[in-house]
Amino acid sequence: MSIAETKIKKFENSNCAENNVFYQAMEEVIYSIAPLLESDGKYSRYAILDRLVVPDRIIKFKVTWLDDNNQIQVNTGYRVQFNNALGPYKGGLRFHPSVNEGVLKFLGFEQILKNSLTGLPIGGGKGGSDFDPKGKSDFEVMKFCTAFMTELHKYIGPRIDVPAGDIGVGSREIGYLFGEYKKITSSYEGALTGKPYFFGGSLMRPEATGYGVVYFTQSMLEIEKKEPLDGKICIVSGAGNVALHAIEKLQQIGAIVVSCSDSHGTIYDSRGVDLELLKELKLNRRTSLEEYVQTHTEAKYTPVFEYPEGAQAVWNIPCYAAFPCATQNELHEADAQNLIANGCVSVSEGANMPSTPNAIALLQSHNICFAPAKAANAGGVAVSEFEMSQNASMSKWSYAKVDEKLKETMRMICKRVALTAKDYGVEGNYVDGANIAGFKKVADAMIAEGI
Known part of the structure; x- marks a missing residue:
């Protein structure tokens, strides 16, 4: 054994x-x-x-x-x-x-x-x-x-x-x-991060996780010699902070985001989701996405109870790239089968462990570029550390500086994960690359400090 x-x-x-x-x-x-x-x-x-x-x-x-x-x-x-x-x-x-x-x-x-x-x-x-x-x-x-x-x-x-x-x-x-x-x-x-800007918070902290998962995906697609996200159909699950900012960054780089979801159901808008309306519904009014179709009658809303057994509506939409940004174990094997059948090329986890082991294995077996959460959504904690640094020095960084440091951090993580996977004979496997690279650094520090 x-x-x-x-x-x-x-x-x-x-x-x-x-x-x-x-x-x-x-x-x-x-x-x-x-x-x-x-x-x-x-x-x-x-x-x-x-x-x-x-x-x-x-x-x-x-x-x-x-x-x-x-x-x-x-x-x-x-x-x-x-x-x-x-x-x-x-x-x-x-x-x-x-x-x-x-x-x-x-x-x-x-x-x-x-x-x-x-x-x-x-x-x-x-x-x-x-x-x-x-x-x-x-x-x-x-x-x-x-x-x-x-x-x-x-x-x-x-x-x-x-x-x-x-x-x-x-x-x-x-x-x-x-x-x-x-x-x-x-x-x-600085005993907490994510504080409002006027008493020690960092610029870009709310955006960091959502933006970071897009920056990571851009780097991964480049390394894997895939077409960039510009002009491509993308689907996003969730309607919280991570999902909304992933949608925002995807739209900024020219991708077409056609979906989002909450605990009640899924929105599909083939023309591209209306981000300002989503923010109004979820951040200001704190209401269900069902109200989205009252403004955009051409969009489709699928309640949770209408989902096919063992699958979710959001993952049955044809797309180039998928971004699960809701919660753990939301993307199942049946969902992975739908993504593969609909031509998906890339799946990047914005939430923590949103894909089940069977779903991940199936996606990888079909050579889908798969970015695991511990690497792809690390942008949030990276900017939290930037906030710690600013608090310690009693200084403020510009939006441009934080954004550039976030981009560079996500590029560095992606490159490190890809190289580690290659070094250990599992080239292209970002799950194994991330786990090995992350574990090795912590393990070596634990050995160095004794017991």
Whole structure:
């Protein structure tokens, strides 16, 4: 039995339902890095894999707050501080009913390798709560954030752990969290990123993940000698921050984006989606995409309940490039079959682990250019680190400087992943390339610092 198979078997025995997504992420990495483990015994000798898959600590706490009716509400908060071999723990906070320890372990584990790939001095972590901001007033969100930070502030700091935003946590939530952190600690420091610009945030932080996945895709298509995105039909899932800014950047470079989706259904607009209307619906009015067709009657809206069994409507649209930007495990094997049948050339993950293992395997077997999340959506955390640098030096960078550094970071990540894949005999496999490159840097740092 190989080293990889032995490790999979060992960790499989400790798996539980809550840890399913964590196990899925871990299994992918272990199989990817098998050539590295077999070729260099030091990683087994120092038990790097056994150490890497166990978080340094998991902090779990109660969050008690008053809603607008003065009723007491109770939620659970978490911070998973996974690995700081390369720098302070760094990773977002997610506020969503689906949040549990297993989901955050998966996200934190992915964050270690993602942050490693950026080449920046940041470790991996993740946190959040099962609190749902949807349907809550601004005051309710503020009261929850205040209560959440009352506990979280004990464990974070600019050289310890620097949380950012994620699903359900945008600049509004980060603003409330930072305001409370400042009150409690009497310290104006970069303990959070994704802050509003006027008190320490970086330009381009909201755009960074969406823009970054497009920059990565451009580099990947160039390396793989494929036609560029200009003039090509592209499909995007999701209608949150990542999806909207991916659509924005794709439109800026001349691509034609014909879709987006939310938890209720999918929009297909063959002329190209109306981005300003999407922003109005999702950012200002916070309503369903169903209202899109009230303005653009020629567009088609497909509710979730009308999706064919085992597949989603958004992935059954003919396209040149696809960008899953909604949530984990949204793109299944049946969706991959539809993409292949409809002539898709490239799939780039904007969300965290949005494609199932079977879907990825099928896409790769048909030579689809596949950009995994830990490489393709690293733009967000890269600009978060840029914000940390600006906070530390009490300076502000121009939009042009941040954008150029983001472009260069994504090009560098893509090139490193492609070269690593080639070096280990899996040329063109960006999943294995990303996992090997990310793991190797963290593992070497762990060995250098001892146990």
